Every structure is written in structure tokens, then in C-alpha cells.
Amino acid sequence: MSRVNLLLLALLAACSTTKVGRAPELTPIAATADRTAMVTYALPQTLDRAPQLPGAGASLWTGDRGSLLGDRRAMQQGDILTVVIEIDDSANISNSGDRSRSASQSMAVPNLLGLPQSLDKKLPQGASLGTAVGINSSSAAQGQGSVSRTEQLELRIAATIVDVLPNGVLSIAGQQEVRVNFELRELLVTGFVRPADITRQNEITYDKIASARISYGGRGQITDMVQPRYGQQALESVLPF
Structure with missing residues (x-):
């Protein structure tokens, strides 16, 4: 396959996610979990209920969900039911660290049965066992870091009991x-x-x-404009700097 064909295939693959001149399509309602839960019959209740008294259906004081004082939750x-999302969080974290260390070691053999004096004559010029080993080391490290984050979100969404x-x-x-x-803005x-x-x-x-999963985002022309191009994303994932 020639390079021209490979280039055309890459361009088609990149354009397949963007529909030129068309708005993003909405998700079909028939494919959502909400509709599936609504059209599927739940298991029957096994709790024993008190027998319905004659004429109780016409009373205003019954506890049925359809009555005036009934529990309609x-x-x-x-x-x-309605889910109220009101997030107003802020966090400030700062850390600092400072570390230093120094070490010094030395070893000398000035006199040992006259051996250092005799060996000094055979050693290279400037070498001597009088100061055989001398080591000095020092290290210092300092670091600072800070994190500041602010989130504010106010939303309301109708959710369905799926199970x-x-x-x-x-x-x-x-x-x-x-x-x-x-x-298109979507909230899940x-x-x-x-x-x-x-x-x-x-x-x-x-x-x-519990185990809340809240997603608020979008897709469309504005989202495509603020996102890096596919080539740039590929380069950023490969380049080490």
C-alpha cells in the first residue's frame, strides 16, 4: 500500500468521529437503563399487608401512595426521584522539606614497625601512608510543593431506580x-x-x-476545538520531554 493511501486512511479515521455540518446526536432513550427499569416488572412484594377495609379507598386519611397524605417517595x-448536586469544595495543601547531611572519614598509618617509612620510598611522589585515606562528603536537598483546587457545581437531575x-x-x-x-452537554x-x-x-x-459516579461533560464543536489534535496527542504520548 502506497504512502498516499495510508495518509488518506489516517485522515478518514481522524474525521470519522467528527460529523461536518451536523450537530452531535442524542442518545436514544430506548437504550438507557432508565427505560429498561421502567418497562421491566419488579419482583412482587413478599411482605404481608393488612387487608383493605371496605370504603378505605374513598378516605382522605389512608396511607396509600395515591392518597392526599400518602408517601410518594x-x-x-x-x-x-430527583438528585440534587451542589458541590462547593476548596482545598489548599502545601508541603516543604529541608534535608542536609555531612560526613568525614580519615585513616592514617604513621607508624607501624617502620613499614610506612620504608613503603613511602617506593610509593609515587606525593603518596604517603601517613594519610592513607581521607573522605569528606556533604549533601543538601530542599523541596516545596502546593496544591490549590476549587470546584463549584450546582445541578439537578431526575434519576430512576433501576434495581x-x-x-x-x-x-x-x-x-x-x-x-x-x-x-451537547450530558450529565450522568x-x-x-x-x-x-x-x-x-x-x-x-x-x-x-454511596459509590456515587457523577459525570458532567459534553461533546460537539466547542469540545473538539479545545481538544488537542490526534497527531499532537500521539506525539505527547511518545516524546519523553
Whole structure:
């Protein structure tokens, strides 16, 4: 295969992820975990319930979810709740270190049965056993480092209960996509929540979600412009400097 053909294939591969003149496509709803949980029937409840009294369905004081005072919080597979994400974190870390060390060693044989004096005559000029070995060493190291980070994010997203674990913990998943012109912003959230942490307004904050996975990003023309080109990324991954 000629070099021209290889170059054309590389250009086509690079352009395959960017659709010229077209906005990024939204994810089909049929492929999301939310819809799968809604269309799949959950296991029947095994808890014994009190028998329904005659005329109780017409009372305003029943505890049914559809009544005036009923608990309408999400608790079953396919139910929807609101996840409130309010992140306002800042961290400042600074470290400094200073280390120094010095060492000195010497060995001399000025007199040993007259051997140093006799050997000095046979040694090269300037060499003598009077100061056989002398070593001096010193080292110093100093380092400083600091990290400053500030994050602020306020979002709200509707999530769906995709599974109810054997211990009653709810597994949730939510996906939100907003497309403005040729830029698509997407928000993903998954995790595990306790039913008791869901408020009466059917909301839960992100800090009460175990194993929370929150992703907020986008794709489109603006995202492509701020990203380095494929050739530059390849060079940065290979070049050692």
C-alpha cells in the first residue's frame, strides 16, 4: 500500500468521529437503563399487608401512595426521584522539606614497625601512608510543593431506580442531555441510596449516595476545538520531554 493511501486512511479515521455540518446526536432513550427499569416488572412484594377495609379507598386519611397524605417517595424499581448536586469544595495543601547531611572519614598509618617509612620510598611522589585515606562528603536537598483546587457545581437531575437490592438499598441511574446548537452537554449519575435518606419532596443530595459516579461533560464543536489534535496527542504520548 502506497504512502498516499495510508495518509488518506489516517485522515478518514481522524474525521470519522467528527460529523461536518451536523450537530452531535442524542442518545436514544430506548437504550438507557432508565427505560429498561421502567418497562421491566419488579419482583412482587413478599411482605404481608393488612387487608383493605371496605370504603378505605374513598378516605382522605389512608396511607396509600395515591392518597392526599400518602408517601410518594420513590421506593420501587422504575420510580423516579430527583438528585440534587451542589458541590462547593476548596482545598489548599502545601508541603516543604529541608534535608542536609555531612560526613568525614580519615585513616592514617604513621607508624607501624617502620613499614610506612620504608613503603613511602617506593610509593609515587606525593603518596604517603601517613594519610592513607581521607573522605569528606556533604549533601543538601530542599523541596516545596502546593496544591490549590476549587470546584463549584450546582445541578439537578431526575434519576430512576433501576434495581432494589436484597437489603433494601436502591440502585439509581440518571442521564440528562441538553443540546444547544452544535454542542451537547450530558450529565450522568449512578449510585446506591437508602430509602430513609429520600426526603418528603422525593429528593436526595449527592453526599448521601454511596459509590456515587457523577459525570458532567459534553461533546460537539466547542469540545473538539479545545481538544488537542490526534497527531499532537500521539506525539505527547511518545516524546519523553
